[in-house]
Amino acid sequence: MTPTDQPLEPEKQNRKMRSVKRLKDIMTHYYIDAKTAGQTGKQVAWITSGGPVEPLIAMDVIPVYPENHGAMIGAAKMGADLCEKAEAMGYSGDLCSYARADIACASVDGGPIGGLPRPDMLVCCNNICGTVLKWYEVQARYFKVPLFILDTPVNHTEFTAEAQAYVRAQLDEYVAFLGAHCKRPFDFDRLAEVGRLSVAGQRLWQQVLETTVHRPAPMSAFDAFFHLALIVTLRGTPIVVDYYTELLEELKTRVADGIAAVPGERHRLLWDNLPIWYRTRWLAQKFAAHAACLVADTYTSSWCGTLDYLDENDFLGSMAQAYQRVYINLGTDQMAEMVMAMLDKYSAHGMVIHSNRSCKPYSLGQYDIQRLVQERCGIPCLVIEADMTDARHFSESQIETRIDAFMEVLESSR
Numbered sequence: 001m002t003p004t005d006q007p008l009e010p011e012k013q014n015r016k017m018r019s020v021k022r023l024k025d026i027m028t029h030y031y032i033d034a035k036t037a038g039q040t041g042k043q044v045a046w047i048t049s050g051g052p053v054e055p056l057i058a059m060d061v062i063p064v065y066p067e068n069h070g071a072m073i074g075a076a077k078m079g080a081d082l083c084e085k086a087e088a089m090g091y092s093g094d095l096c097s098y099a100r101a102d103i104a105c106a107s108v109d110g111g112p113i114g115g116l117p118r119p120d121m122l123v124c125c126n127n128i129c130g131t132v133l134k135w136y137e138v139q140a141r142y143f144k145v146p147l148f149i150l151d152t153p154v155n156h157t158e159f160t161a162e163a164q165a166y167v168r169a170q171l172d173e174y175v176a177f178l179g180a181h182c183k184r185p186f187d188f189d190r191l192a193e194v195g196r197l198s199v200a201g202q203r204l205w206q207q208v209l210e211t212t213v214h215r216p217a218p219m220s221a222f223d224a225f226f227h228l229a230l231i232v233t234l235r236g237t238p239i240v241v242d243y244y245t246e247l248l249e250e251l252k253t254r255v256a257d258g259i260a261a262v263p264g265e266r267h268r269l270l271w272d273n274l275p276i277w278y279r280t281r282w283l284a285q286k287f288a289a290h291a292a293c294l295v296a297d298t299y300t301s302s303w304c305g306t307l308d309y310l311d312e313n314d315f316l317g318s319m320a321q322a323y324q325r326v327y328i329n330l331g332t333d334q335m336a337e338m339v340m341a342m343l344d345k346y347s348a349h350g351m352v353i354h355s356n357r358s359c360k361p362y363s364l365g366q367y368d369i370q371r372l373v374q375e376r377c378g379i380p381c382l383v384i385e386a387d388m389t390d391a392r393h394f395s396e397s398q399i400e401t402r403i404d405a406f407m408e409v410l411e412s413s414r
């Protein structure tokens with residue numbers, strides 16, 4: 001055999017993605033820019049992960065995401081300690097661990113990057129949960145900065161004209177708020193340009209995620225959890241478009257070369273809810289040991305899930321609908337429909353449900369979704385009880401036993 005005839009070794013089959021380093025560099029520069037904003041005359045706004053960031057970008061305000069920080073805290077395995085500190089401050093252990101970790105960090109500049117840069121303003125959108133309302137009120141009081149709240153009613157069954165008008169009117173208040181606090185008129189022309197870049201970035205992100213319809217999948221949901229950072233933090237900037245263009249090319253090359261995220265891919269699974277940040281590697285290895293690839297997830301797809309409602313030629317006008325119809329702001333029936341569509345699209349024959357102690361709105365309807373998926377699609381589901389950041393709620397032996405048993409069921413059903 002010539003070297004090229006030889007079968008690829010497993011580690012070569014799952015060769016490291018070169019985009020990983022570039023993303024780390026971009027995120028490092030992003031946080032340096034945010035931390036030195038005071039020296040460059042820029043303002044910093046803390047904003048919720050589902051919030052409308054584009055108007056901030058249009059006004060050259062640097063957006064910073066306490067939830068992205070929470071994910072970093074989780075990945076750095078600092079979550080349990082910070083959550084304990086918040087509990088010692090009087091916050092309930094039932095409060096979201098992102099909120100607890102962030103509140104505990106603020107007073108001591110704690111966490112993996114020595115705390116977030118001080119905000120000049122806060123922007124809170126409750127399209128992800130109600131927790132953020134109180135969390136941001138606490139931080140607005142602590143930092144003594146203005147807080148803008150965008151109220152997006154839950155879409156229990158359908159999107160209504162009244163809801164559209166209600167949110168649209170608040171977006172006018174939002175741009176007025178930014179004009180007042182940036183001390184210059186809001187730049188609507190720039191917003192139109194930022195809106196086009198936002199849509200382009202989301203389309204590319206969608207294409208990146210869709211590469212996993214191929215067998216074997218060139219990446220897994222664990223990779224998506226990592227590459228997600230830019231579409232969350234810098235949506236609406238050229239760097240996002242450039243990065244995902246490059247990542248997409250890399251993934252297409254992996255598809256062409258038959259490079260698998262999980263060598264010998266045999267099982268294709270869908271993940272539901274946030275990642276368990278402090279155990280992503282362990283979980284990735286655990287599933288890979290069963291030749292199971294998490295080919296899609298409901299979490300990362302949320303950042304391109306409302307593209308159908310965005311109009312790049314009327315970005316401001318279409319934002320009301322797009323920001324209100326994010327996955328986590330839907331009723332359980334609509335969520336279940338989306339899950340079943342994803343199972344079909346990605347040819348997934350199993351579902352892993354992270355019942356997340358912290359994120360109540362994400363976890364609330366999961367057992368109904370599980371029942372619907374099992375009844376209508378005949379697809380087995382595994383429920384893992386944990387928390388995305390607070391490692392005190394992760395029982396390795398229990399979860400390992402459940403995964404092993406679930407994989408046996410999947411294997412026997414094939």
Ligand code: SF4
Nearest residue numbers: 096128129131358359
């Ligand atoms: S409760 Fe869920 S949506 Fe709300 S901040 Fe926590 S993780 Fe995010």
